[in-house]
Amino acid sequence: MTKCVLITGGAGGIGLGCALYFADKGWSVFIADINGEAGRDAAQKIGGADFALTDVASEESVKACVEKCVLRFGRIDALINNAGIADPFTEPLEKLSLERWSRIISVNLTGAFLMTKHCAAHLRRANGGIINMASTRAFQSEKNSESYAASKGGLLSFTHASAVSLGPDVRVNCICPGWINVSGYQTSERDHSQHPAGRVGKAEDIASLAYYLVSDEAKFITGQSFTADGGMTVKMVYVD
Template identity: 55%
Template structure:
């Protein structure tokens, strides 16, 4: 068995870009073997090639809302590595604005929940036999599970459901499997070149107690900790990582 196969293996859904890609980079730097999945095969392969400089990476196509797709990808992972130590349920439809509630179609509501919430259930369920020996799951939720803008009912419901699913799974799957959620705030997921050419406003950064908008690696470092033995006494929790933005009382003058 190769050294790569002896490393801890993590599966990250929705990892072709943004937070998922940032989590992958952090785990690779921490010595993990990482399996990226995404519905976008081209961008997923490009992400895997880019991240390969940091360690052992594999990419698998997966539609988290499709049970057969999830089963096929996890079976391939098992065949390739024979183990799974960490699962990061990150895949999701990112645009929270679904328009006025009275115009929100049942089809759009169902699609958003299928990807953002049911997808985490399907992937977690499929991975359980591999994780039973002792592993950890991190669900990527959102501060929108705790607070809202207008016209975001479906997104808020999906992320709120994901937080509830997290503590339910933690109770059911312990003590062998720990389950936590991370709720990111404002994370600038645009490519570095776009961030450089079109920087955010200073006022955007000043809304945060830490003085800046977040980056994907900020979430990646927290996820790496939660998957590690150092977090062995933490389960069922929703860890908010938003630079303190949701703790500030902001009144318009």
């Protein structure tokens, strides 16, 4: 039977890149996204995919999404927790509202928990895998990004904790992307030269890693976090 991947935030960016990549490998793809128009367009673009309008911060919405996926494809072999509020910047820490902090944490971190909770039984039956999409901002920061950094750092800890709880039936790993150009931004030579790999990242760079980590070739890998940033976080930067 064809394997199925459920991708949150799959209507655009890295999520869409993963959806296209897995579909090209012959997997059934189920997209969960809060953007209905983009989600339906993405599912139609892929062909054979399906979509559910989903707010990952709502347990009721998550439960309905998982039920629809299983009804449509009969199984879940992989879950990619990619949905998140992508803008890392908020107002200064002293002015950051609890509402804004809580919303970012609830989508970026609690969303992964809820999806994992409701997919767990299906993933156990499939001996499947989970990918949590964190960020290099789990390790380094700019000003006024506390809530985003905390949510992504939390995903690292959630990854190794859930890997222990769900193992050996389900493997759980985390990817920390760096600068991945999914917005159509016109990159410059300076942008590329910041990376030891010689270029800014593409969605396929993350999708191929996610695919490997849930494949049978990676059966001995669980509870780990992988940085995919073209080497940017290991390059020393000096201010002249």
